[in-house]
Amino acid sequence: MKYRLLIKEQFENLHQEFARFLASQSIDVTEWNDIKLNKPQIALNEMEIFSDIVWEEVLTKASYIEHFSETTANFFKCDELEIHRIVIQITWDINLLTQEGFEWLMHNPLDNSVEIFKGTKNYSSERNLEIFDLIEKGSTVSKGELYEYFNQLIS
Secondary structure (H helix, E strand, O other), X not given: OOOOOOOHHHHHHOHXXXXXXXXXXXXXXXXXXXXHHHOHHHHHHHHHHHHHHHHHHHHHHOOEEEEEOOOEEEEEXXXXXXXXXXXXXXXXXXXXXXHHHHXXXXXXXXXXXXXXXXXXXXXXXXXXHHHHHHHHOOOEEXXXXXXXXXXXHHO
């Protein structure tokens, strides 16, 4: 398996897509129920293949991801060959995980207690694997508004 198995809620949300995936392999509902009951390893293999397909599609489409901690925000722009990163570091007692802290940052991005760093690097492994690793570490796919906002601010 290239990525990881989707969680139960993700499979539930993708129920129709999973049914189409099984149908593409000539597996109907009755046969799927039999496979789950009598051949759990085959069922797991089918779920793993489907999970990898879903992850690959999500990661290929991901152009921006972001990660927040109490005092740091990381914004990534994921191009085809390189990844761009903007790091926002708060040097005093503001918690970016709260609405109040986030709003403070958005109203005071050039405050002396805000440090902004920018960098770019080539992917050290496959693009989608690096993005997946960032997601597994707590990042989320975003539309890129915050990356673009801070990029404009520091350019």
